[in-house]
Amino acid sequence: MNKYSGLAKSVVINPKNYKLIQYDASLTLIGVGRSAYVFKIKNTNQALKVFFPSHQYLAKVEADVYKSIQHIGYFPTLYDFGPHYLVIDFVDGYTLFECLTRGIPISESNINEVDIAIQLARKEGLNPSDIHLRNIIIHNGKIKMIDVARFKQIETDKQWLDLKNTFYRLYSKKYFPKKIPAFILNWIAFLYKRLNRRSAIQIK
Template structure:
């Protein structure tokens, strides 16, 4: 552990944790984050955890799991298997639901579509290669959607690897690629369309419902057993 990480760990336990409040109200909605102390900035909030950074240590992020939310031990194991790879973050500290990770800079593909920013094919290729690397490390890329992958200087990054131990089949990335090649590249990108947030959220919710319905029907019909 280098000196910057040691100082950051000290700040987390002395300044951040005594003040911040992270609550998970519903497992399918982002956690609620309140009382962020000075010198700390919120980068994002997922369904199980919040991600922040300290202004004096901006090359690292601190991921804090909400109380009672699962997945911390699994995420630590995923980072152990991944090691160091340019398309993934890297873990430098893990304890009591807290991870200190290498910060990945960029913009999510979800936000690119919302803002009308062009997503080159190289981004999709980089993500494909990164997921193949993860499979070579005995991992199972899971829950890869527009908010969990990013673009930085025209290259692709994978942000969230917390579910990479889940062995069940996940088609989110393949579905995203289909949307990219069938709809985004021929229509949205040339016209530089901006898709509003409410419409993207509506698509996300419809996709989730359709996935649950499909899974229920498959279970009833005994498909996939």
């Protein structure tokens, strides 16, 4: 058992309600999403992502995507993975969601970098999907993209195209507020999901 596997096994998640029960003292909880908890491994620049019991199959899906895009600088490095976990770079920065809630400017070059990252991933035969404000991070002025499991799905969504259009039509205008309360962003996201329901991931 390597050190990463041991750390992943220390994370105990209730299979019924996905509540976090316990984890190793060398881990710091930094986030939770729709399918996993994410921890920073103390004294490293690495993050451990442990999937909920019902979503463990996504570990291999996401690991396979990361393997195919390791040469692209817009994505984290993959260090290890197992049946229910991944270890990738800990990306220190703010998500686009956090930039909006904090009033941190998002530049046109950031938007262009996302487009380039998407184009490069497509050249590897992937189908970049589920690209939203919380999985794009601005790190030292440059973007990093995380949560890439849906890059292997068959279905294509237009979420990034809609976000990019909103940037140019609204956000980039001088009169548009650059700081937006989280509850408003969450409400918009809720309505968007209701109008654009996604199916479960169907792998190519």
